[in-house]
Amino acid sequence: MREEIIISGRMNLGVDPVLHAWGWEISVYLFLGGLAAGLLFFAGAYYLLGKGDNYPAAVKKAPVLVPIFLVLGLAALFLDLHHKPYFWRLYTNIKFQSPMSWGAWTLMIITPLSMVWAALHIREWFPKWDWKFQWIRDLEDFFSEYKKHMAWAMVLLGVILGIYTGILLSAFNARPLWNTSILGPLFLASGLSAGSALILLLSKNERERIIFTRIDLILIGIELFLIIHMLMGFQASTQAQIDASHIFLGGDLTAPFWIFVVVLGMLVPAALEVMELRHIKVPVIIPVILVLLGSFMLRWLICNAGQLSRYLY
């Protein structure tokens, strides 16, 4: 039997025996960023379609939570940095070849934008809300005039925020499991699905619930297609990617991937949502939590599995 034994003298912390440069912080950010992107996209899109009053949870209620998600996500990102006092260096240049650079700039624009949109709709959560200072009331009036422009920006930047996290990973060709352009659309679909699930939870409007149940079902279908497409693509690729895909097809992370992401995160909530559409009462919280859990597990597992895949030893 032919054998290959490799002995390496390298034992650098975080690199050996398996790469672990990114921990839970990145997975948490990828999840929260995706969720925020999904919520902003739906809020902007349905506002532009003139459905603000038909779908209040999507356009007015859910987006109020977005700044919280983004701030928590950014805090996780900041925790991950090892040279923290220099974080501002992200904003001394724009590097078009670095997805992390345009991600940083997108966040720089979308975070304050989401805060303004949340402030304009804060009364959805606190009906008696009144701003303490007159200048804030003036600002509110000022921004109310530009809601349409803001909605356009939310749709565009929401898509960029949702897709860039996947592109960020897929740009690393050193990690064969990440090195697939499917990852961008997959993370976008997953973020939109998480967003629609949260809207479903917050909605008290029958019509809105039906629409977002249908949207989520379509998104779950797209996600399943993209996952199968991605794994088939790996099988038809180089040895490095065939080996990488084995992490999910018999290797170390097979069980968590198929159980938490595919079955519990997609198939079960999809079945429950179909039941809901057929008027079989299911507590809405169950599919919603499953979709959110699946969305997080997808990022967590892909983040870790990518770091297990490599070209050399």
Added chain:
Amino acid sequence: MRYAMAIDTKKCVGCSDCVVACQTENDVPIGYCRDWIVEVTDGTYPQLETEIRSERCNQCDNSPCVRCCPTGASHYSEGGIVLVTPEKCIGCAACIQSCPYDARYTHPKGYVDKCTFCIHRVKKGMEPSCVAVCPTKCMYFGDLDDPNSAVSKVLKTRKYKVLAPEAGTKPNVYYLI
């Protein structure tokens, strides 16, 4: 000018002198290394072959680490050597993820660190410390654009390979086979 290194796998005995010399010369923190020894034994018993390599950053022409760095901390310096400016590095580890050779690590001080081909010595006309100390003289360093440099000469006469050429990085550390 294009700095490169050639390492003779037939002469290397895996003594790790290059590793220790680098750690001393560059004040590499304890427990870390910028270069390291890899021993690969391959074949079917009893026909086994062992290759010993001293590995390090490949100072690639198409460096994914420079491309993905969001701040420009990772950059090409003179002779194509890839360097990290600690004052620009935010420690995001994107470059660590991007390197197919896993040649980078996070320095305990927070920034990312790696082999510099001992550019501070090269500027003074000296060889990188690993090359200088090698007891079997298995390493060759120099400018690929200069046909009379040690590395150009040895690459003309010997067979060689690079690591993970399929990663598309166009590495500049050559292994004589």
